Amino acid sequence: MKLTPSPLHPEFKLGVLGGGQLGKMLALAAGNWHLPLYVLDSDKGFPAGRVTPFFTEGNFKDYDDVYRFGRQLDVLTIEIEHVNTEALHQLEKEGLTIHPAPAQLDIIKDKGAQKLFYKEKEIPTAPFRLFDDEEAVRQAVARGEIAFPFVQKSRTAGYDGRGVSVIRDAAGLEGLLPGPCVIEEQVDIDKELAVIVARNAHGETKAFPAVEMEFNPEANLVEFLFCPAAISPELEARAEALAIEVVKAYDICGLLAVELFLDKKGELLVNEVAPRTHNSGHHTIDSCYTSQFEQHLRAVLNFPLGSTRMKAPSVMVNLLGAEGHAGPAAYEGLEDCLAIEGVHIHLYGKAMTKPFRKMGHVTIVDERLAGAKAKARKVKELLKVVSR
Ligand SMILES: Nc1ncnc2c1ncn2[C@@H]1O[C@H](COP(=O)(O)OP(=O)(O)OP(=O)(O)O)[C@@H](O)[C@H]1O
Numbered sequence: 001m002k003l004t005p006s007p008l009h010p011e012f013k014l015g016v017l018g019g020g021q022l023g024k025m026l027a028l029a030a031g032n033w034h035l036p037l038y039v040l041d042s043d044k045g046f047p048a049g050r051v052t053p054f055f056t057e058g059n060f061k062d063y064d065d066v067y068r069f070g071r072q073l074d075v076l077t078i079e080i081e082h083v084n085t086e087a088l089h090q091l092e093k094e095g096l097t098i099h100p101a102p103a104q105l106d107i108i109k110d111k112g113a114q115k116l117f118y119k120e121k122e123i124p125t126a127p128f129r130l131f132d133d134e135e136a137v138r139q140a141v142a143r144g145e146i147a148f149p150f151v152q153k154s155r156t157a158g159y160d161g162r163g164v165s166v167i168r169d170a171a172g173l174e175g176l177l178p179g180p181c182v183i184e185e186q187v188d189i190d191k192e193l194a195v196i197v198a199r200n201a202h203g204e205t206k207a208f209p210a211v212e213m214e215f216n217p218e219a220n221l222v223e224f225l226f227c228p229a230a231i232s233p234e235l236e237a238r239a240e241a242l243a244i245e246v247v248k249a250y251d252i253c254g255l256l257a258v259e260l261f262l263d264k265k266g267e268l269l270v271n272e273v274a275p276r277t278h279n280s281g282h283h284t285i286d287s288c289y290t291s292q293f294e295q296h297l298r299a300v301l302n303f304p305l306g307s308t309r310m311k312a313p314s315v316m317v318n319l320l321g322a323e324g325h326a327g328p329a330a331y332e333g334l335e336d337c338l339a340i341e342g343v344h345i346h347l348y349g350k351a352m353t354k355p356f357r358k359m360g361h362v363t364i365v366d367e368r369l370a371g372a373k374a375k376a377r378k379v380k381e382l383l384k385v386v387s388r
């Protein structure tokens with residue numbers, strides 16, 4: 001039997017699949033405990049490569065690369081769901097601790113399996129049906145079984161809104177996405193909320209305060225995120241309780257980001273989850289007692305979870321590549337933004353920019369949310385990612 005050293009023993013090896021910005025910020029948080037983070041991704045030039053020397057170049061979608069990488073570790077986690085889970089199942093059989101577990105990942109990676117899971121567990125979610133391909137959707141529409149407008153989601157190909165299509169009328173059927181999909185009723189959304197919860201192997205759970213997201217309609221990416229969300233304490237409690245119910249249903253250790261819709265009738269629906277650190281938790285680095293990255297480490301290493309209390313209201317702005325710019329990245333307006341009180345700029349160090357690519361984020365903290373919002377609008381105007 002392999003004896004696992006204590007997580008803070010110098011020989012302890014924690015690994016993560018994926019070396020993008022989430023892997024980088026996880027490595028930075030691990031650095032506070034002088035805990036090395038082992039990373040697998042295809043290029044040392046990726047964001048995490050700058051902050052950890054333990055970077056293995058390889059493909060996290062490839063069985064052999066993941067298996068070889070995992071063999072040397074004590075605990076393995078992820079920063080992206082689309083990894084080779086067959087290798088993870090094998091590593092788990094051989095005794096490796098993996099959070100989230102491969103069986104949980106198999107469900108979450110597949111939007112169809114996720115929706116079936118919510119139905120089975122009686123977790124509120126938008127009504128849906130599953131289809132094998134777009135032709136089957138067309139036939140169901142022709143039979144009058146699906147009414148416009150509806151939302152189509154690729155079961156496995158989606159990320160950052162790319163596998164999601166809103167079909168408004170018969171003409172919109174031309175734009176159906178190919179392959180197996182979920183068809184959902186379009187929810188009459190009042191607000192989009194997210195609650196990040198953590199759970200450790202002792203079963204302890206903690207939720208961060210709910211955040212409210214505002215999307216860029218063109219890119220389908222989060223443009224502004226507000227914490228706290230403008231919702232009643234009663235709704236806040238319901239959102240947190242629902243997120244905790246979901247993490248318990250999945251039986252996950254680590255973080256679970258739960259994306260929620262608040263509909264116009266005041267009902268909360270689970271949209272989807274991500275079993276990892278998440279874009280909707282970046283503000284926690286600067287505005288909460290514990291950052292989501294430290295919380296994920298605490299949870300996967302089975303340490304006591306940190307306080308999720310807010311230190312100050314905040315707004316998070318995703319720094320997206322400017323339209324019309326593709327090539328080596330440069331930042332305009334950085335100094336003007338740094339001069340504003342409460343502005344925290346996080347650059348991911350991606351060499352190349354392109355329109356709407358996530359190049360960094362900015363968190364603005366202020367005593368009042370209204371003050372943070374005003375500064376966030378200013379940051380949005382001033383700070384641009386362009387090509388050199
Ligand atoms: N049933 C629905 N009704 C109305 N709008 C929806 C519905 N499903 C999704 N949307 C809209 O599309 C967005 C993206 O959907 P979803 O979160 O499922 O996709 P995604 O590709 O995983 O996106 P991301 O990676 O950004 O989370 C949602 O945030 C919401 O604005």
Ligand SMILES: [Mg+2]
Pocket residue numbers: 259271272
């Ligand atoms: Mg989403």
